[in-house]
Amino acid sequence: MIRMSTTLEAPAATRGLVEITKVRKTFGPTEVLKGISLTVEPGGVAVIVGPSGSGKSTLLRTINHLEKVDAGFIAIDGELVGYRVKGNKLHELPERDILKQRTEIGMVFQNFNLFPHLTALENVTEAPVVAPRPGKPRRSQAEARARGLELLDRVGLRDRADAYPRQLSGGQQQRVAIARALALDPKILLFDEPTSALDPELVNEVLDVIRELAKSGTTLIIVTHEMGFARDVADTVVFMDQGQIVEQGKPQDIFTNPQEERTRSFFSKVIEPAFNI
Incomplete structure (x- = not known):
């Protein structure tokens, strides 16, 4: 208080x-x-x-x-x-x-904070399905996937959608983190x-x-x-x-x-x- x-x-x-x-x-x-x-x-x-x-x-x-x-x-x-x-x-x-x-309020941290067991695309699509913004419906898996691919394309990583964080460079991981921050608009x-x-x-x-x-x-x-x-x-x-x-x-x-x-x-x-x- x-x-x-x-x-x-x-x-x-x-x-x-x-x-x-x-x-x-x-x-x-x-x-x-x-x-x-x-x-x-x-x-x-x-x-x-x-x-x-x-x-x-x-x-x-x-x-x-x-x-x-x-x-x-x-x-x-x-x-x-x-x-x-x-x-x-x-x-x-x-x-x-x-x-x-x-x-x-999207946030991008120093150390990426990606889920290691999820692919780049899955890291981006997790939040819109599980925790959508107030007043917005949960996206279906298909909708979330389409939006996730758009965002990965925006950060130049559409071709790495199925890669896991360990398979990405630090710069690529940070770009995935930016796409993830954008996923909830x-x-x-x-x-x-x-x-x-x-x-x-x-x-x-x-x-x-x-x-x-x-x-x-x-x-x-x-x-x-x-x-x-x-x-x-x-x-x-x-x-x-x-x-x-x-x-x-x-x-x-x-x-x-x-x-x-x-x-x-x-x-x-x-x-x-x-x-x-």
Whole structure:
């Protein structure tokens, strides 16, 4: 139960509006998120960068309630994530309702998390059959298979539909994971360092798929250490450090003319000199 500090007003009908308001999260004695507020417009692409331990991945995991917030709240299209309002307090939803909300929030993890005993196609089709989005009927096996093949084709893997994860490269497994995240037609896609577990030569095949998704109108929130990719794909770049948003803005502004000294210091260490030419 969390006391509300700000009134949440439902916006006009949208699809994929993310509102993060004064979110705090503590692990033991360490406050990992220190009052984070961030809005991502429908269809927007927000890329979160910053040093290790800055709270980026924790923030991402609060958006689909994989991590519970200690204060503040998160809303998608005006609906609170993980909580309901009673009086002036937030009460956590039952797990079944949280799971329903998560069907509208696709997430791609660092380490693929594919089911090893299922083929690529079966990994993609499992959720639409077992746990469809609220208000949508379960797909038949035939419908799910047809949609799954479409999604594998979209990520360039239709010819590997019957392969098991162990038979796929890391880049291919991550592309299957992206297809799986798309299978429920989510409002939002979250990416947590989607290339960090890949060999360098496999990174671009995954980034190319995400670049195409960025043009699709789905809201994307991406945590990454790939600065060139961030500059290329983002509408908004968010720089975090020590549990706070230090600076945010358009990529051309953040990368070429950051206003905060901490931002300048970070980019001077992670961006090659040629990047700004």
